[in-house]
Amino acid sequence: xxxxxxxxxxxxxxxxxxxxxxxxxxxxxxxxxxxxxxxxxxxxxxxxxxxxxxxxxxxxxxxxxxxxxxxxxxxxxxxxxxxxxxxxxxxxxxxxxxxxxxxxxxxxxxxxxxxxxxxxxxxxxxxxxxxxxxxxxxxxxxxxxxxxxxxxxxxxxxxxxxxxxxxxxxxxxxxxxxxxxxxxxxxxxxxxxxxxxxxxxxxxxxxxxxxxxxxxxxxxxxxxxxxxxxxxxxxxxxxxxxxxxxxxxxxxxxxxxxxxxxxxxxxxxxxxxxxxxxxxxxxxxxxxxxxxxxxxxxxxxxxxxxxxxxxxxx
Ligand code: GLN
Numbered sequence: 001x002x003x004x005x006x007x008x009x010x011x012x013x014x015x016x017x018x019x020x021x022x023x024x025x026x027x028x029x030x031x032x033x034x035x036x037x038x039x040x041x042x043x044x045x046x047x048x049x050x051x052x053x054x055x056x057x058x059x060x061x062x063x064x065x066x067x068x069x070x071x072x073x074x075x076x077x078x079x080x081x082x083x084x085x086x087x088x089x090x091x092x093x094x095x096x097x098x099x100x101x102x103x104x105x106x107x108x109x110x111x112x113x114x115x116x117x118x119x120x121x122x123x124x125x126x127x128x129x130x131x132x133x134x135x136x137x138x139x140x141x142x143x144x145x146x147x148x149x150x151x152x153x154x155x156x157x158x159x160x161x162x163x164x165x166x167x168x169x170x171x172x173x174x175x176x177x178x179x180x181x182x183x184x185x186x187x188x189x190x191x192x193x194x195x196x197x198x199x200x201x202x203x204x205x206x207x208x209x210x211x212x213x214x215x216x217x218x219x220x221x222x223x224x225x226x227x228x229x230x231x232x233x234x235x236x237x238x239x240x241x242x243x244x245x246x247x248x249x250x251x252x253x254x255x256x257x258x259x260x261x262x263x264x265x266x267x268x269x270x271x272x273x274x275x276x277x278x279x280x281x282x283x284x285x286x287x288x289x290x291x292x293x294x295x296x297x298x299x300x301x302x303x304x305x306x307x308x309x310x311x312x313x314x
Contacts, residue, residue: 016056025283025291033161066262110179210276256307267293
């Protein structure tokens with residue numbers, strides 16, 4: 001099914017208009033920088049697998065990628081160690097607990113269950129083959145840039161804010177080390193993971209990144225192959241399982257598209273073979289997902305009849 005661009009544009013503009021004043025949620029505050037971002041910012045972007053771009057609202061504002069970075073590091077690490085080995089080491093099941101849960105580790109012998117929670121994300125970061133922190137960081141930044149189709153850079157301000165408050169993640173990194181699930185120095189993995197969360201992207205970048213997944217690993221704007229086609233289904237499956245944390249099941253039930261959120265207020269949903277829908281709005285619900293972002297992405301997906309579990313007529 002090819003969607004007509006005018007129909008996509010109508011859906012995006014309506015979703016922006018209808019959700020612009022949607023109340024609820026609060027900016028993340030455990031990372032001090034995130035509390036300072038204007039909560040009224042709101043943008044929606046769609047990018048199709050043939051490179052068409054539709055935007056509404058604040059789609060040029062640069063915000064912190066945060067947990068959405070986990071998806072790209074997952075792809076990078078998986079391609080280096082192999083899908084089976086990656087699965088065995090990092091897992092693929094939802095934890096059913098918040099993204100930074102220590103209890104999830106306690107219940108599973110200090111092993112991660114999913115690359116999309118903080119524990120598994122730091123394990124994934126540590127699996128990227130590298131000669132040291134800077135080499136590891138360069139590779140991660142390069143894959144974010146390749147997915148976005150432009151040079152992505154670190155925000156020193158976001159990074160400083162996170163590095164000076166990330167004690168909980170450091171504790172998780174040491175627990176993983178004790179469990180045998182850290183493949184580099186644990187504090188190096190935590191440092192690089194914190195940096196990978198502190199890069200700046202726009203809602204449009206996010207839609208390009210998602211569209212690269214929708215297109216089977218080829219960036220629809222640059223035409224560059226970023227990850228192997230065989231890697232993408234694993235990434236999308238994991239986004240379905242854990243992309244919105246404890247709300248992932250609700251998201252699958254109501255929207256039915258692989259998604260990923262970040263505490264910076266970003267959210268993407270991927271319709272494989274078709275397009276990606278991205279939104280940015282800082283106020284979050286208690287699970288850590290953007291309130292307006294979820295409403296807007298769901299509205300666009302529904303208006304376009306997208307959803308992995310839809311059968312003809314549904
Ligand atoms: N950097 C954040 C953290 O480690 C990312 C969390 C998120 O976006 N859910 O807590």
